[in-house]
Amino acid sequence: MNAPALFSKRSLEFQERVRAFMEAHVHPHEATFHREIEAAENPFSTPPILETLKKRAKEEGLWNLFLPIEAEPSDDPAAHYGAGLSNLEYALICEVMGRVEWAPEVFNCNAPDTGNMEVLARYGTPAQREEWLEPLLAGEIRSSFAMTEPDVASSDATNIRSSIVRGGRDRRDGQDGDEWVLNGHKWWATQSPRAECRLFIFMGKTDPDAARHLQQSMVLVPRDTPGIEVVRPLHVFGYDSAPVGHGEVRFTDVRVPLDNMLLGPGRGFEIAQGRLGPGRIHHCMRLIGVAERALEDMAARAKTRVAFSGPLAERGALRHALAEGRLAVDQARLLTLHAAHMMDTVGNKAARREIAMIKIVAPRMACRVLDQAIQVHGALGVSPDTWLAAAYAHSRTLRLADGPDEVHLEALAKLELRGA
Known part of the structure; x- marks a missing residue:
């Protein structure tokens, strides 16, 4: 387009x-x-x-x-x-x-x-x-973002329990110390199992008694800091996502200099919100590319595969599925481009309704189109001999990453009720 x-x-x-x-x-x-x-x-x-x-x-x-x-x-x-x-x-x-x-x-x-x-x-x-x-x-190193935790519903980032406290081996005379000490159990930390990962951005609480959205902070943590354990790489529907990987990671008394704090104590939620806007656009547009390719493969398969005395492309149900797929892909693309335009012209905050909409629409659409493409490919579609099964696993995961559908639906409903 x-x-x-x-x-x-x-x-x-x-x-x-x-x-x-x-x-x-x-x-x-x-x-x-x-x-x-x-x-x-x-x-x-x-x-x-x-x-x-x-x-x-x-x-x-x-x-x-x-x-x-x-x-x-x-x-x-x-x-x-x-x-x-x-x-x-x-x-x-x-x-x-x-x-x-x-x-x-x-x-x-x-x-x-x-x-x-x-x-x-x-x-x-x-x-x-x-x-x-x-x-x-320069592309010389890779990094990971450590926010999600297995013990709490991390779609609400205020739930996180990991701690960031000021301490240090030289603590004395009532001073708070010269280091941040991190403790926490994280998972789905993308790229954490990767050999080239050199940096974690770690989100934890510096002040549990502060206002709800001022409790969290973010700290830069070099991967080779003592106390970091990548427990295991996590699989998504059986896929290990190599070479990227998604890790379960424990941080135990991990110590970093005070200068490793980003922006300042209590600013972590603010940073997280600023980080997500462009990333959601990127995810949604990549999914549209996935769906577009799936449509192309579905059409090619339908023209060459013969069943019940004729090509699949002559079957009305399949032709309608292709047409519905085209409608869904183009609608999602236009909605995502509209959200991107809003971000460019009025800013991320004013575009929050459009961003919430695309985060719901694009992954759902990609899953539906991929599911139909898999159906047309039959047993081949669920095998590792095509890209479709892995793409479906990845696309389904993105209905959870950066917030599940339910969170975005709730945000969208609130805006509608306010007359946005």
């Missing part, structure tokens, strides 16, 4: 360049990627083909496209900073990347690193940005 009136010439050029890169370099190596993961001694390490493609994308200037910060024209083509695209302009690029689950990392546009980079760019100190943002922008 291209709408020249809405997109700058430069944005349209980036869309075409990413599309061409995907066709020339990513799609031909999908099988290579999975072979290398299966052959690796540690499946949670970056496969060689991914590093090769990252280098090529960086050399071509297709790097950090999610960042609205534009590199100076005189900079190296492989400059760390982004293309200066708006949320709306980046959205369609994100859709193209989403057609292959691991492709966003080729362009250094993968979650949770994108959200963590946005946090560091927006809230980090100069020293924090130099130590952590620069290597993340």
Whole structure:
């Protein structure tokens, strides 16, 4: 979908360049990627083909496209900073990347690193940005976001129990100490099992007695800090999501300097809210890319598969399913682009209704389209011999990630009742 009136010439050029890169370099190596993961001694390490493609994308200037910060024209083509695209302009690029689950990392546009980079760019100190943002922008390291906990309903972030208290080995004379001491049990910390993960952004409570949304804080925690244990990688419907992985992690008396606090004590919920807006747009547009590809595969399968004396494409039920899929994909795309435009023009807070809507609509739509594509592929569709089963598992998970449907429905209902 291209709408020249809405997109700058430069944005349209980036869309075409990413599309061409995907066709020339990513799609031909999908099988290579999975072979290398299966052959690796540690499946949670970056496969060689991914590093090769990252280098090529960086050399071509297709790097950090999610960042609205534009590199100076005189900079190296492989400059760390982004293309200066708006949320709306980046959205369609994100859709193209989403057609292959691991492709966003080729362009250094993968979650949770994108959200963590946005946090560091927006809230980090100069020293924090130099130590952590620069290597993340360069794609040299990976990171994890440790918020969700197994013992509480973490869709309400005020429930978290992990603690961040001031202490230190040199504590004396009534002083509070020179370190933050972290204790907590986290899970679904994406990329935590990964060999290249070097940083956690840890959310915990610094003041349980403060106002409800001022109790939480975020701290930068180097992965090699003593007291961190990645208990296990978690599977999603049987998939381990390698090389990325989602980990269960324990933090036991983990000590970091006071300077590792982001923004200040009590600002964690504020940071979390600021982090989620763009990320939800990215997730939804990637899902639209997934659904678009599923529709294409469903149509191709229907034209070549013969059953009961004729091609499946001649069956009325299947033809209607294709048509319904097209309606659903295009509706979801337009709604998501509208939300992106609202974020660009009136800000994330004013666009909260539209963001809540897309977070409900896009994952539901992708699951429905994928389910129909699996049905058309029959037994093949639920096997590992196509991309569909893994895509369904991932898409179903996104009805929970960044808040389950019920949370967004409740937020949307409140806005409607207020006459928003």
